[in-house]
Structures are given as structure tokens and as C-alpha cells.
Amino acid sequence: MQEHHNNETHQISYSTYLLVWVSLLALTSITVTVAGVHLGDYTLFVALMIAAIKSALVINIFMHIKFEDPIFKVFLGISGFTLLVIFSLTFFDYIYR
Amino acid sequence: MANGTIAIDDKSFLEEGTTKKATGIASWLFSTDHKRIGLMYLIAIAIFFFTGAILGVLMRLELIAPGRTIMDAQTYNTIFTLHGVIMIFLFIIPGIPAVFGNFFLPLQLGAKDVAFPRLNLLSFWIYLIGAALVLISLFVEGGPIDTGWTFYIPYSVRTTTNVSLAIFAAFVLGFSSILTGLNFVTTVHRLRAPGMTYFKMPLFVWSTYATAWIQIIATPVIGITILLVVLERLFGVGIFDPALGGDPVLFQHMFWIYSHPAVYIMILPAMGVVSEIIPTFARRTIFGYRAIAMSSLAIAFIGYLVWAHHMFTSGISETAAIIFSFLTFIVALPSAIKVFNWVATMYKGSIDPQPPFLWVMSFIFLFSIGGLTGLVLGALVTDVHVHDTYFVVAHFHYVMFGGTGTIFFAALYYWFPKMTGKMYNLKLAKFNAALFFVAFNTLYFPKFIMGYMGMPRRYYDYLPEFQNLQVVSTVGSWLMIIVICLIIYNLLSGLLNGSKAEANPWGGVTLEWHIASPPPLENFHEIPEVTHEPYDFSQLKNMKYGLKGESK
Structure with a gap:
């Protein structure tokens, strides 16, 4: 039962890695900058969006999920969905308090 | 496959290990055999359970009369905390998955081992390291933790006891749980016969399988929460402590985002064992197989959505309280689906009331009481009245101990002949089950009444009007410790002096009953081909080991 469907490993170029790394640094500096700007209710939303983009980059490129079998994407999707639900439910407390 | 060679002789896993050079105890401690690892977990977990039970008896003894009886208030605080930490993190969370999951998951799937045998051994070692850290935290400067097992902020940031080390131990234990979960999910996906x-x-x-998913997804949340508390204690970062600008309710959210699904880590495997035992002893296929299977997944998922019902009186918004109360009522549905299907399985069955079945009967009563009183706590109106009283203590002991604890014993009595190849004293085991039911209700039912009357949990002292019920409860704790000692005696004497067990003493039909007792090193000489439904008892007459081990 352990046969592998795609034995070819997808090669990612160094330039892509470098680009992702620079993007992550850029997004981190945006997070820090935004923390100093008063955005009211949107502060947390912006911070979470940036964090989501950064996670997507790391998961897809550094962790190679983009090039893996669909089953891994499903597993990761379940975890991501659960996290989203947990965040949403928590906000029912904080928004209406 | 998992482990190199195939065993061709008839040696059992007890006689033949995976380690070529190591002998004696080292051949166990370094074994990657899932069965040996399961048994090692059993020994470790049994020791911690007994310790936790003794602490519980000491607490009950202190409460036999108002005022100081055998210990001072601070000692009482540390003892109820340790009782909780040991029972939750060292016994009941790893309990059934680590012992019986490890031992029987590969057997029931027709596999030679779990998918990652070395990772399995690693998770056992991480469990031991976590347990050692808990023990160390008791004796180093600062003294044992006194926060209660929930480590609520702000007290847990301000107390001078060894909170950081004790919760770091819980962090380490979490890794053991995650690795076990990963192993089981992969095993189910990849190694089915x-x-x-x-x-x-x-x-x-x-x-x-459903439990393993919770272990993987929920456990990291407690890991992060624990690290944040440690950061707060060591560096004064204001995350949770209101004095530093933090939010203590955020801690409760994060704590329960893990700890409520953890309740299902505890109870789901127990429900699985019930679904094994009832068909075997009713000699009838399970009623509603798919409904039970799917309700496990439903519980695993909805279990993530109800955590704030622990926080109705903590100052969360009313909107959140209403939503979480509604979701709590929803999660009762899949649990009820299981209970109704189990009862329906017994209808017109040919019931053989052997000890494992009697324990399961206890479970159905106790778990139903625990589940229904959970609805009292899940309803906003009544929760305000009974929150943080003995009612809550009674409720979760009925669910956790009456549920998972009872089934831990049921599973031991059910699978002991398969695990050891020996049989225990059946009459004593039946007596155990009956005495357990009496002891359990004597110990915990008075707590419902006291809680309803307003007795707060975790209090060292109480008003004289509670004394009669406190005494009844304490007497129940003595009965309970007698039951536990009898179980240990019965199983140990069965192991040492018991008669040889039949390979299939109960007439089970799942794959573990198709092989010898105790199983050989790699379980199956030949990987079986599965042609029957899991609880199809028509195959019994054609099995190699039919009823009472009549070898064909």
C-alpha cells in the first residue's frame, strides 16, 4: 500500500526561495509598522491577514505542500478550517463584550 | 512493512522482542513493538492512576469533618491540583489510546505494527520525560503547584509554587500525544489489510482515528498557551495578567480550546471499546455501524466548538454564551446516537454477562448520568447556579471516571487474555464490577446534592450542614480504593498464576481474535484478507480460533 505516485521531486530554484524569504521579511516589517498605526477595529484583521499570507508562503514553498499529493492538502485544509472556526467563535466573545 | 523480518516460529511477543542485542528490561525499553510499548504504557499509567487515586482518598479523608483533619489548607490545595494533573495528563488523556490503541489498532487493522514504530517508542519516552518533570516539580524549591489543574490566570502567574516547571511538563506530554495521534492517523490510512x-x-x-485527529489539531494550542504563561511568569510579558494589561479570559479561551476537545480525546476511545464489547457479548452485529462511526467524527468536530461553556460566568459576552450553549446541546446528539445504538444492539441479543460486559453496563448508566447533568451545566440559567460547585465535580467524575475510567477497566478485562495469554478469576471480576458501581455512586452522587445546595469546589472547609453527605462520599472513596486494589490483585494473580487463556475466550470476531494469545511478534504470519463485515458473527464457526479456542 505504500507505492508512491510521483517519485519526481519538484525542484524549487534558489531565486524563488530568496524571493519568498524577502517577502516574509517585508511582511514582517509591514506588521511591525501597522502595529504603530491606529486602525481601530481593523488592526487585528490586518495583522491576521498578513500572518495568513506568510503562513501560506511557508507552507506552500518551504514545506513543498504545493507540489504534494492532494491528501496532504486535504489534511492541512481540515486543520486550517478548524483554526478559522476557532478564531471566528472567539470573536463572538470579543466583539460583543 | 514496518519491521524487517517476518516471524516464522510460534513465539509470542512476550518471548521475542524487536531488539537483537538487548535482553531483559532493555529489550522492553528499546522495543519498537507496538504491543510491548502498549504494555509499558499500561504499567506507567497504572502507577500514576493509583497515585492519583491515593491523593483523591487523602482529599476525601480531609473533608470527612469540617476544619483541619489531616492536612493544612495549602497542602490540600497542592493535593487537589496534583490529583487533577496526574489523573488528566498522565492517566486519562494517554490512557486508552496509548495502551489499548497501541496494542490493538494494528491488530484490528491486520497490520504488523503502527506506521512509525520508532516514533511510537519516542512518544513513550517523551511521556516518561514529561512524567519525570511533574515529579521533579514537586521537590524543587517553590513547592508543588497549587493552582488547580486548570492553571487559571492571574493566580498561576503570581503564586510562588513551581507552576512553570509543572506546566512545562504538560507541554512535553503534549508532544507525546501529538506523535501518537500522527502515528495512528497514518496507520489507519496506510496499513489497513x-x-x-x-x-x-x-x-x-x-x-x-477520530481521537488521533483531535490529538494532532488541538494539542498544539495548549502547548502555545503554556509557553505564553511561562513567558509571562519569567519575563513579566503582559499577555494574560490584567495587572500588566493582559486579558485573563483570553487564557481561559486558549486553555479550553484545547482542554474541551481533550475531553473527547478521553471519552471517544472509550466509546470505541464499548462498541467492541457489546456486539461480542450480545453475539449480534452492531446496530447502526455507520451511524456510530460517523458520530465519532461528528463528536471530534463539534467538540471543537463548545469550549466556552466552561466560561459562562467568567465575563464572556452574552452573544457568545448563547452560541456556545446552543452548540453544547448539539454535541449531545452524536453521544446520544451512540448510546441508543448500543442499547439497540443488545435488543434480542444472546447476552453473555461476562465481566467486560458488566463493566460496560455500569458505563452506560454512569455515562448517561454524566452526560445528562452536562446539559444542566450547558444551559445558561442553571449553570449560573451550579458553576464551580460540587455539581461540576460530580458531573465530570461521572463522565471521566464513570465513562473513560470504567471502560479502561472493561478494556483491561476484555483484552487481558489476548494481551497476556492468561485468564483472571471471573467470579472476582464480576464482584469487582458490582462493587465498583456501588462505590462509584456512594463516592460521587452526594456531590450532585452538595453542589446543588451550594458547596463550592476546591474548598478546604465547609459548613456543618454538608457533613453527612461529605462522610458518605468519603466512605465511597474507601470502597473505591478497595475495588481498585481488587482489580490489581485479580489481574496480577491472573498474570502470575492464572490458567492459560483460550485464544478467543469471548467469541470475538475482529481480527485480534483470529490470532494466538499472546500474539506473535509481528502479529500475523500472513497478512489477512478481510472479507467480512467487522461484526459478522457468522464467520465464528469458520475461524481458526472459534468460540472457547476450539482450534480448527
Whole structure:
């Protein structure tokens, strides 16, 4: 039962890695900058969006999920969905308090 | 496959280990055999359970009369905390998955081992390291933790006891749980025997699979929360402590985002064991196989959505309280689906009331009481009245101990002949089950009444009007410790002096009953081809080991 469907490993170029790394640094500096700007209710939303983009980059490129079998994407999707639900439910407390 | 060679002789896993050079105890401690690892977990977990039970008896003894009886208030605080930490993190969370999941998941799937045997051994070692850290935290400067097992902020940031080390131990134990979960999910996906489709898997496998998902997804949340508390204690970062600008309710959210699904880590595998035992002793296929299998997944998912019902009186918004109360009522549905299907399985069954079945009967009563009183706590109006009283203590002991604890014993009595090849004293085991039911209700039922009357949990002292019920409860704790000692005696004497067990003493039909007792090193000489439904008892007459081990 352990046969592998795609034995070819997808090669990612160094330039892509470098680009992702620079993007992550850029997004981190945006997070820090935004923390100093008063955005009211949107502060947390912006911070979470940036964090989501950064996670997507790391998961897809550094962790190679983009090039893996669909089953891994499903597993990761379940975890991501659960996290989203947990965040949403928590906000029912904080928004209406 | 998992482990190199195939065993061709008839030696059992007790006689033949995976380690070539190591002998004696080292051949166990370094064994990657899932069965040996399961047994090692059993020994470790049994020791911690007994310790936790003794602490519980000491607490009850202190409460036999108002005022100081055998210990001072601070000692009482540390003892109820340790009782909780040991019982939750060292016994009941790893309990059934680590012992019986490890031992029987590969057997029931028709596999030679779990998917990652070395990772399995690593998770056992991480469990031991976590347990050692808990022990160390008791004796180093600062003294044992006194926060209660929930480590609520702000007290846990301000107390001078060894909170950081004790919760770091919980962090380490979490890794053991995650690795076990990963192993089980992979094993179910990759190592099912030919012919074993998802809907031919035994229900214990289904429930362990659902549990494994919770272990993987929920446990990291407690890990992060614990690290934040440690950061706060060591560096004064204001995350949770209101004095530093933090939010203590955020801690409760994060704590329960893990700890409520953890309740299902505890109970789901137990429900799986029930779904094994009832068909075997009713000699009848399970009623509503798919409904039970799917309800495990439903519990695993909805279990994530109800955590704030622990926080109705903590100052969360009313909107959140209403939503979480509604979701709590929803999660009762899949649990009820299981209970109704179990009862329906027994209808017109040919019931053989052997000890494992009697324990399961206890479970159905106790778990139903625990579940229904959970609805009292899940309803906003009544929760305000009974929150943080003995009612809550009674409720979760009925669910956790009456549920998971009872089934831990049921599973031991059910699978002991398979695990050891020996049989215990059946009459004593039946007496155990009956005495357990009496002891349990004597110990915990008075707590419902006291809680309803307003007795707060975790208090060292109480008003004289509670004394009669406190005494009844304490007497129950003495009965309970007698029951536990009898179980240990019965199983140990069975192991040392018991008669040889039949390979299939109960007439079970899942794959573990198709092989010898105790099983050989790699379980199956030949990987079986699965052609029957998991609880199809018509195959019994054609099995190699039919009823009472009549070898064909």
C-alpha cells in the first residue's frame, strides 16, 4: 500500500526561495509598522491577514505542500478550517463584550 | 512493512522482542513493538492512576469533618491540583489510546505494527520525560503547584509554587500525544489489510482515528498557551495578567480550546471499546455501524466548538454564551446516537454477562448520568447556579471516571487474555464490577446534592450542614480504593498464576481474535484478507480460533 505516485521531486530554484524569504521579511516589517498605526477595529484583521499570507508562503514553498499529493492538502485544509472556526467563535466573545 | 523480518516460529511477543542485542528490561525499553510499548504504557499509567487515586482518598479523608483533619489548607490545595494533573495528563488523556490503541489498532487493522514504530517508542519516552518533570516539580524549591489543574490566570502567574516547571511538563506530554495521534492517523490510512475498506474497520479503530485527529489539531494550542504563561511568569510579558494589561479570559479561551476537545480525546476511545464489547457479548452485529462511526467524527468536530461553556460566568459576552450553549446541546446528539445504538444492539441479543460486559453496563448508566447533568451545566440559567460547585465535580467524575475510567477497566478485562495469554478469576471480576458501581455512586452522587445546595469546589472547609453527605462520599472513596486494589490483585494473580487463556475466550470476531494469545511478534504470519463485515458473527464457526479456542 505504500507505492508512491510521483517519485519526481519538484525542484524549487534558489531565486524563488530568496524571493519568498524577502517577502516574509517585508511582511514582517509591514506588521511591525501597522502595529504603530491606529486602525481601530481593523488592526487585528490586518495583522491576521498578513500572518495568513506568510503562513501560506511557508507552507506552500518551504514545506513543498504545493507540489504534494492532494491528501496532504486535504489534511492541512481540515486543520486550517478548524483554526478559522476557532478564531471566528472567539470573536463572538470579543466583539460583543 | 514496518519491521524487517517476518516471524516464522510460534513465539509470542512476550518471548521475542524487536531488539537483537538487548535482553531483559532493555529489550522492553528499546522495543519498537507496538504491543510491548502498549504494555509499558499500561504499567506507567497504572502507577500514576493509583497515585492519583491515593491523593483523591487523602482529599476525601480531609473533608470527612469540617476544619483541619489531616492536612493544612495549602497542602490540600497542592493535593487537589496534583490529583487533577496526574489523573488528566498522565492517566486519562494517554490512557486508552496509548495502551489499548497501541496494542490493538494494528491488530484490528491486520497490520504488523503502527506506521512509525520508532516514533511510537519516542512518544513513550517523551511521556516518561514529561512524567519525570511533574515529579521533579514537586521537590524543587517553590513547592508543588497549587493552582488547580486548570492553571487559571492571574493566580498561576503570581503564586510562588513551581507552576512553570509543572506546566512545562504538560507541554512535553503534549508532544507525546501529538506523535501518537500522527502515528495512528497514518496507520489507519496506510496499513489497513487488503479488503479492509473504511467501513469494514472495527469501531474501536474509528474512534481511535477520530481521537488521533483531535490529538494532532488541538494539542498544539495548549502547548502555545503554556509557553505564553511561562513567558509571562519569567519575563513579566503582559499577555494574560490584567495587572500588566493582559486579558485573563483570553487564557481561559486558549486553555479550553484545547482542554474541551481533550475531553473527547478521553471519552471517544472509550466509546470505541464499548462498541467492541457489546456486539461480542450480545453475539449480534452492531446496530447502526455507520451511524456510530460517523458520530465519532461528528463528536471530534463539534467538540471543537463548545469550549466556552466552561466560561459562562467568567465575563464572556452574552452573544457568545448563547452560541456556545446552543452548540453544547448539539454535541449531545452524536453521544446520544451512540448510546441508543448500543442499547439497540443488545435488543434480542444472546447476552453473555461476562465481566467486560458488566463493566460496560455500569458505563452506560454512569455515562448517561454524566452526560445528562452536562446539559444542566450547558444551559445558561442553571449553570449560573451550579458553576464551580460540587455539581461540576460530580458531573465530570461521572463522565471521566464513570465513562473513560470504567471502560479502561472493561478494556483491561476484555483484552487481558489476548494481551497476556492468561485468564483472571471471573467470579472476582464480576464482584469487582458490582462493587465498583456501588462505590462509584456512594463516592460521587452526594456531590450532585452538595453542589446543588451550594458547596463550592476546591474548598478546604465547609459548613456543618454538608457533613453527612461529605462522610458518605468519603466512605465511597474507601470502597473505591478497595475495588481498585481488587482489580490489581485479580489481574496480577491472573498474570502470575492464572490458567492459560483460550485464544478467543469471548467469541470475538475482529481480527485480534483470529490470532494466538499472546500474539506473535509481528502479529500475523500472513497478512489477512478481510472479507467480512467487522461484526459478522457468522464467520465464528469458520475461524481458526472459534468460540472457547476450539482450534480448527
